Amino acid sequence: MKFSFASVLSNALGGNAAWPAQWRSPEPKASYDAVIVGAGGHGLATAYYMAKERGLTNVAVIEKGWLGGGNTGRNTTIIRSNYLWEESEAIYEHAMGLWQELSTELNYNVMYSARGVMMLAHDRHDVETFKRHVHANRLAGIDNEWISAGEAKAFCPPLDVSPTLRFPVVGAALQRCGGVARHDAVAWGYARAASAMGVDIVQNCAVTGIRRDPSGAVAGVETSKGFIGAKKVGVVAAGHTSTVMAMAGVRMPLESYPLQALVSEPVKPFMPCVVMSNKIHAYMSQSDKGELVIGAGTDAYTSYSQRGALHISEHTLEAICELFPAVRRLRMLRNWGGIVDVTPDRSPIIGRTPVAGLFVNCGWGTGGFKATPGSGHVFAHTLATGEPHPIAAPFSLDRFRTGRLIDEAAAAAVAH
Amino acid sequence: MLLIRCPYCDMARPELEFRYGGQAHVARPADPATLDDAAWGEFLYVRSNPRGVAAERWRHAAGCGRFFNCLRDTVSDRILATYPAGAPAPDPAAPASGSGR
Numbered sequence: 001m002k003f004s005f006a007s008v009l010s011n012a013l014g015g016n017a018a019w020p021a022q023w024r025s026p027e028p029k030a031s032y033d034a035v036i037v038g039a040g041g042h043g044l045a046t047a048y049y050m051a052k053e054r055g056l057t058n059v060a061v062i063e064k065g066w067l068g069g070g071n072t073g074r075n076t077t078i079i080r081s082n083y084l085w086e087e088s089e090a091i092y093e094h095a096m097g098l099w100q101e102l103s104t105e106l107n108y109n110v111m112y113s114a115r116g117v118m119m120l121a122h123d124r125h126d127v128e129t130f131k132r133h134v135h136a137n138r139l140a141g142i143d144n145e146w147i148s149a150g151e152a153k154a155f156c157p158p159l160d161v162s163p164t165l166r167f168p169v170v171g172a173a174l175q176r177c178g179g180v181a182r183h184d185a186v187a188w189g190y191a192r193a194a195s196a197m198g199v200d201i202v203q204n205c206a207v208t209g210i211r212r213d214p215s216g217a218v219a220g221v222e223t224s225k226g227f228i229g230a231k232k233v234g235v236v237a238a239g240h241t242s243t244v245m246a247m248a249g250v251r252m253p254l255e256s257y258p259l260q261a262l263v264s265e266p267v268k269p270f271m272p273c274v275v276m277s278n279k280i281h282a283y284m285s286q287s288d289k290g291e292l293v294i295g296a297g298t299d300a301y302t303s304y305s306q307r308g309a310l311h312i313s314e315h316t317l318e319a320i321c322e323l324f325p326a327v328r329r330l331r332m333l334r335n336w337g338g339i340v341d342v343t344p345d346r347s348p349i350i351g352r353t354p355v356a357g358l359f360v361n362c363g364w365g366t367g368g369f370k371a372t373p374g375s376g377h378v379f380a381h382t383l384a385t386g387e388p389h390p391i392a393a394p395f396s397l398d399r400f401r402t403g404r405l406i407d408e409a410a411a412a413a414v415a416h
Numbered sequence: 417m418l419l420i421r422c423p424y425c426d427m428a429r430p431e432l433e434f435r436y437g438g439q440a441h442v443a444r445p446a447d448p449a450t451l452d453d454a455a456w457g458e459f460l461y462v463r464s465n466p467r468g469v470a471a472e473r474w475r476h477a478a479g480c481g482r483f484f485n486c487l488r489d490t491v492s493d494r495i496l497a498t499y500p501a502g503a504p505a506p507d508p509a510a511p512a513s514g515s516g517r
Contacts, residue, residue, distance in 0.1 A: 242463075251462045252463075254463065255463050256467075300431070301418075301436045301472065302465060302470065302490055303491075305492065307493075401457040403453070
């Protein structure tokens, strides 16, 4: 059903008892034209754009756990596109464009809020690096500007810019169109829209193997609900990509690390934007519920534990308390970890693999949420045509053979 | 935080004393010039990244300063063994020689 003022009003009058399930939960068919492994934001967006723009609705999205329960529901919801290299600028700006109308397109409020992302500079090296980013972005037509410490204070009043700090704020790069969105709603919105067009979303269905025909091409996936045939399989499994790809005998240039985030107890509106600091490793924004959403770092070592060490989050909280003295007595409500798949050049891998019919979209590392619409859009093209989308072409797996890496230090915004 | 037994110091020490060194037993090719791009890319970038027992390098940076290797379960983060660099990886099923978790 379509969400509208009338539908919300009539359901409110009816005690909200008549809302239907937002997507179907079918048993998998024996075969599909394409199977997507992983029902996170990127996988669901891929299915949505395959159905909407390519007319491919005989598609299944297979999910081991529950929809959006991985990194889609674990990130800090930050959206920005101020990357350094042209290849990255193209794909993140592509996503930025899609974010603008996403709620309208999906008829689902993803709560995209362009409240501005401010990246703090603390020393001369930061200043030079960020100014380089600002100039590169402006040449590419991407919103990004350099502001002084005073302007940063005016933009985010609780920020401490006093020169007596151990790492004083000396300026900042500000992307005003950056901001946040409701991460769960992004997964739910794409799932609902894809399901309505005929895409089957199969949760609680683990992929246990990738079957190949005598020629070596993909024939389908073995799952905990039986074999599902498909000539095309797209793996969008984030931190578990290495594990899934190993089922087809493909080794990946990936390492999986736990990345942590925390939220505080909810407080009244406190900070109007997103603030990030690479130098002292802290970033924070405030959710619409009033919780301060804080991102910590990755552990030093690879792990699939979906936890993270306490000293990692302590380190971030020390930095937050220095930048925002007003939060020092706030209590933390929750912290959690997600498993992120990190590439050697911190840029994603989108495209073909050495196995015919097997495609992969991974390596988004510590910053994949912002790219969700763009990632799904270009990967849908790749899955539908078998050829990489022009924006995705530089992000091939083959670049680790040719050496044409996209060394994106800005990928994390904070050093992980 | 991990508690890691350095095989040289023979002491279990907190993770903060150590630096992680990535996958262990990745041997540099004897003659890189003879490798094709695919093989060289494999050596530089491709990693096992196992969900389960991983062999990895650590350096006791704030202790003896030496590299050693470690077997760790990447799901539980439990350390199964630590052993000197250059030694073959022990059998993960064998009794642990490096305590801690």
